Amino acid sequence: MSLTNEEVIFLLKIIGNNLILGRSSENSIFLAIKNLQERNHRDKNWIKLLNLGLGTNGILEKLAEFTKDKSLARVWILLSKLMKISSVETGKKILEIADNLDSNRKLMEKRNSTLKAQRYKTLFLGALTSIFLGILAGLAPLFVTFVSIFRNITINQTTLTIMPFSLYFITISSIYFISDIGFGKIDIKTIIFTTIVYVCSFFVAKAILLLIL
Amino acid sequence: MIEKIIIPLAKTNFCRKISFDKFLEDVPNEYFLENFDIKRSNINGSVIFFSLILATIISCGVLFYNIIFSLLVFIIITLAIILFLIRKIRKMYFDEVLKVEQHSDLICGEILLILSTTNSLTMVIEYLAQGSYPIISSMISKLIQRMNVGDSPVSLLQTFALKQPSETIREFILEIIIPIADGQLTIEKSINFEAQWRIRKNFDSYMSQLEGKMSLFLAITTIIPVTISMLLVIMGYVNVSMLVFLPLVFLVFDLIAVEIFNSGKVELLGG
Numbered sequence: 001m002s003l004t005n006e007e008v009i010f011l012l013k014i015i016g017n018n019l020i021l022g023r024s025s026e027n028s029i030f031l032a033i034k035n036l037q038e039r040n041h042r043d044k045n046w047i048k049l050l051n052l053g054l055g056t057n058g059i060l061e062k063l064a065e066f067t068k069d070k071s072l073a074r075v076w077i078l079l080s081k082l083m084k085i086s087s088v089e090t091g092k093k094i095l096e097i098a099d100n101l102d103s104n105r106k107l108m109e110k111r112n113s114t115l116k117a118q119r120y121k122t123l124f125l126g127a128l129t130s131i132f133l134g135i136l137a138g139l140a141p142l143f144v145t146f147v148s149i150f151r152n153i154t155i156n157q158t159t160l161t162i163m164p165f166s167l168y169f170i171t172i173s174s175i176y177f178i179s180d181i182g183f184g185k186i187d188i189k190t191i192i193f194t195t196i197v198y199v200c201s202f203f204v205a206k207a208i209l210l211l212i213l
Numbered sequence: 214m215i216e217k218i219i220i221p222l223a224k225t226n227f228c229r230k231i232s233f234d235k236f237l238e239d240v241p242n243e244y245f246l247e248n249f250d251i252k253r254s255n256i257n258g259s260v261i262f263f264s265l266i267l268a269t270i271i272s273c274g275v276l277f278y279n280i281i282f283s284l285l286v287f288i289i290i291t292l293a294i295i296l297f298l299i300r301k302i303r304k305m306y307f308d309e310v311l312k313v314e315q316h317s318d319l320i321c322g323e324i325l326l327i328l329s330t331t332n333s334l335t336m337v338i339e340y341l342a343q344g345s346y347p348i349i350s351s352m353i354s355k356l357i358q359r360m361n362v363g364d365s366p367v368s369l370l371q372t373f374a375l376k377q378p379s380e381t382i383r384e385f386i387l388e389i390i391i392p393i394a395d396g397q398l399t400i401e402k403s404i405n406f407e408a409q410w411r412i413r414k415n416f417d418s419y420m421s422q423l424e425g426k427m428s429l430f431l432a433i434t435t436i437i438p439v440t441i442s443m444l445l446v447i448m449g450y451v452n453v454s455m456l457v458f459l460p461l462v463f464l465v466f467d468l469i470a471v472e473i474f475n476s477g478k479v480e481l482l483g484g
Contacts, residue, residue, distance in 0.1 A: 101483030147449030169460035
């Protein structure tokens with residue numbers, strides 16, 4: 001069971017509003033958790049937090065524990081400290097903080113959607129890189145023959161044997177960083193897909209070469 | 214690497230004697246004194262010393278090939294390691310600044326609320342020390358010890374504001390809290406302090422550069438490797454050592470591209 005940033009903001013807003021209305025901190029927390037439960041349509045059993053016999057601070061500590069973003073979990077510690085000073089003032093401050101967190105969340109979503117829109121571009125270029133380099137590795141013997149005919153440069157067999165592996169490493173390092181930026185993590189599926197694309201284009205180019213010659 | 218090699222090296226007598234202080238000028242000397250118990254000049258000395266040792270070892274490895282080439286390798290590797298280490302150390306500091314900036318809204322909100330309800334700077338210091346804010350809470354805890362000895366909370370907060378890494382908190386304490394404590398401002402007038410404008414400004418600037426950075430990233434990671442490999446193969450300028458060397462060069466290129474893409478990236482609290 002974990003609290004997403006959106007749920008944290010939702011809880012903070014309800015607690016803040018109820019504190020401003022003059023309700024006690026216990027009642028505000030109870031109403032917030034009840035609302036969260038109704039909003040979640042019983043996906044997660046938040047109500048059980050109220051049945052553990054914990055005090056206000058205990059519940060807030062539990063909420064901090066459940067908060068996914070550990071930097072954001074500090075807001076519950078802040079709330080437990082501030083509620084000891086003045087409930088109404090805390091309510092106002094918490095609403096201000098919740099509004100700021102909400103606008104932060106919207107900004108981050110905007111950035112994520114921009115990055116998502118770029119994802120297909122990066123994947124397309126990544127796939128294109130593996131196709132190009134695969135074809136290049138497959139057609140290398142042809143280019144070597146041309147070079148030896150027109151420029152009188154001889155390239156030995158070891159170079160030709162190593163070339164597909166070298167170009168494969170270039171492809172893999174590109175794809176590794178592309179998937180890191182595009183997906184925000186190293187995606188094994190993309191790496192496997194790229195390898196297959198590279199191998200296929202290499203053998204297709206080789207086959208075409210054999211057919212032509 | 215920094216904490217395992219550079220910092221212990223900076224604590225040696227040899228590096229302590231070096232008084233070169235031209236690198237890392239944007240990182241305050243206090244940061245090194247408080248975190249690692251050494252001066253900035255010692256870190257600079259250690260960076261230079263380490264890069265010279267590593268570059269000497271690598272250039273000796275290629276000495277049999279050509280002396281001029283070895284000298285060139287020595288210069289390039291020295292400069293590259295110095296740049297890499299300076300960048301790493303700066304990143305360590307600015308990551309800490311970012312962490313504090315992320316929480317500046319909570320910290321400023323807490324200060325204002327405590328001050329408006331209790332009217333006591335001592336309470337502000339006590340409450341902040343009880344928090345779990347990165348860097349700030351531990352720094353504030355030290356103020357309590359000074360307060361117990363008899364120092365005034367106003368002067369302590371002033372010193373703290375100048376020492377801590379966040380510009381937002383510095384501005385907030387010096388321009389709002391200290392004038393309130395001195396009676397030059399009333400608290401109602403300062404209640405709407407926008408603590409996050411600086412971090413949002415950085416976020417906006419990163420957002421506006423995102424498209425350009427993505428294009429540059431894609432160019433370095435895909436278009437340049439494909440073009441160069443194609444040219445080398447078609448023109449026939451390939452041999453075994455080049456085929457071993459080329460993936461490594463492009464790996465470095467990719468790392469540079471990732472660095473370019475991530476530079477200035479800001480994570481907002483609640484995002």
